[in-house]
Amino acid sequence: MNYEKEIKKLAAEKGALILAHNYQPAEIQDLADITGDSLELARKAKEAKESTLVVCGVYFMAETAKILSPEKTVLIPRPDGGCPLADQLNPSAVLAAKKAHPGSPFVVYVNSNAATKAECDITCTSANAADVVRSLKEDTILFGPDANLAAYAQRLVPEKTIIPVPQDGGCPTHHQFSVRDVEAARREYPNATIICHPECSPDVQLASDLVGSTGYMIRRCGEKKEWVILTEKGIIHPLQKKYPDTIFHGIDTAVCSNMKLITKEDLYITLRDGVVPIQVPESIADRARLAIERMIGASA
Ligand code: 13P
Incomplete structure (x- = not known):
């Protein structure tokens, strides 16, 4: 079967918009109407006129789209694609942290489950974590589940105290990079600029030349001719597509x-x-929506 042709035909017939994250397989990104980082996908899902959204990403991304557009049908092709980071923070851990730090708002990374978001004050993505923290009037901020992103926001907003919850939450894919990898990359590719995702450890962030979300990488990589990219390898596809004459070294x-x-x-x-339609109970969706919409307002 010519899947490309059939997918485009069905999407047109059903008035469906296909969104894909920058880490998706190349052939899925190429079939999508919209590709982007987590923040860009959340924004596009909210603005979309189509009544059906197909979210090609991990579960929390489709869940975020559904929460923002409860009237739309939001489908995820593989609901078994979870996020190991999202599972590192549950609602009771949020409530316990809030109890231990009364009056401190909880900033939750979008890489989290809807029930967890519902207990938090505002969400953030890797693209806007510092802006979100700066937008809060309180001096002490609870932040989870990614402790590396918390450290990144802390470095950019030193006037606040950011408490990571849990202390050591992190993405296994980004956690594998070490300063030794950065040093080895500098030896092997002395002319390359090294850019890493803020989910990398603080040491790797400091050893790299630039730090940013996948969308930031796509925006900045036109500036130099050779790059080492420290994030999930799927990002190389949109980078190479946008900058065909640039050299990218992925891991x-x-x-x-x-x-x-x-x-x-x-x-x-x-x-x-x-299939498979995303369902989020209204009692959770209504509260999680407030946290996501606050983020969109804070990083407009
Ligand atoms: P971005 O928001 O940078 O695309 O990152 C999403 C993500 O899940 C990183 O692991």
Whole structure:
């Protein structure tokens, strides 16, 4: 079957918009109407006129789209694609941290489950973590589940005290990078600029030349001719597409298996059969929406 043709035909017939994260397999990104980082996808999902959204990403991304557009049908081709980072913070840990630090707002990374977001004051993504922290009037901020992103925000907003919850939350794909990798990359590619994601450890962030979200990487990588990219390898596809004459060195082991589940066949079946629709209980969605909309307002 010519999946590309059938997917485009079905999407047009059903008035569906296909959104894909920058880490998705290349063929899925190429079939999408919109690609982007977590913040860009959340914004586009909210603004979309289409009544059906197909979110090619991990579960929390589709959940975020559904929370922002409860009237739309939001489909995810592979609901088994979770985020190991999201599972590192649950609602009771948020409530316990708030009890231990009365009056301190909780900033929750979008890489979290809806029930956790519902207990938090505001969400953030890697693209706007510092802006979100700065937007809060309080001096002490609870932040989770990514302790590396918390450290990044702390470095950019030194006037606040950011408490990571849990102390050591992190993404296994980004956690594998070490300063030794950065040093080895500098030896091997002396002319390259090294850019890492803020989910990398603070040491790796400091050893790199630039730090930013996947969307930031796509914006900045036109500035130099050779780069070492320290994030999930899927990002190399949109980078190479946008900057065909630039040299990108990705890290072969930096693969998020959850991000790589969706195939063209899955996407075709999703559109054909309308599966799998995301459901978020209203009592959770209403509170989580407040946290996500506050973020969108804070980083406009
Ligand atoms: P971005 O928001 O930078 O695309 O990152 C999403 C993510 O899940 C990183 O692991």
